Amino acid sequence: MEHDTWEGTFTLFFEKANELINEDTFGLSDPYVAFTVESNDTPLFEGRTFTVNDNLNPVWKVAFTRKLKGHGSIKINMDVWDEDVGDPDFLGKLVYEFQPKNGEEHLTIPLTDKGGGKKKTRNTFF
Numbered sequence: 001m002e003h004d005t006w007e008g009t010f011t012l013f014f015e016k017a018n019e020l021i022n023e024d025t026f027g028l029s030d031p032y033v034a035f036t037v038e039s040n041d042t043p044l045f046e047g048r049t050f051t052v053n054d055n056l057n058p059v060w061k062v063a064f065t066r067k068l069k070g071h072g073s074i075k076i077n078m079d080v081w082d083e084d085v086g087d088p089d090f091l092g093k094l095v096y097e098f099q100p101k102n103g104e105e106h107l108t109i110p111l112t113d114k115g116g117g118k119k120k121t122r123n124t125f126f
C-alpha cells in the first residue's frame with residue numbers, strides 16, 4: 001500500500017515514569033529509557049535518556065528533536081532499563097505507533113513485557 005510521504009521536525013519528550021519495579025538488591029533501580037524511532041520499518045534515529053539513580057519514580061524531562069522524513073506511520077520503541085555495573089536489568093517496554101500530524105500529544109502509557117518472570121506492576125509512563 002502506498003503511504004503519504006511526510007517531512008518535519010519531530011520532538012520526543014520523556015517526562016517521567018511511575019512505580020517502576022526494583023531490580024537492585026541494595027538501593028533502588030537506576031532507570032533510563034532507550035528508544036528507537038522508525039517509519040515503515042526504516043530506523044530514523046535512536047537514543048537514550050540519562051540515568052536517574054535509586055529512584056522508582058524517575059523524572060527525566062528530556063527532549064530529543066530531529067528533522068525527519070518518512071512515509072506511513074511513526075513507531076517509537078521504548079525500553080526502560082535499570083543501569084547496573086554489568087548488564088542492565090529490564091524494567092519494561094512500550095511501543096507507540098501513530099500517524100504523523102502537526103501538534104502536540106501527551107500520553108501516559110503502561111509498560112508491558114516485564115522480563116524475569118516477576119509480577120507485572122502498574123507501571124505508567126508519561
Ligand SMILES: [Ca+2]
Binds near residue numbers: 029089
Ligand atoms: Ca539492578
Ligand SMILES: [Ca+2]
Binds near residue numbers: 026053054
Ligand atoms: Ca541502584
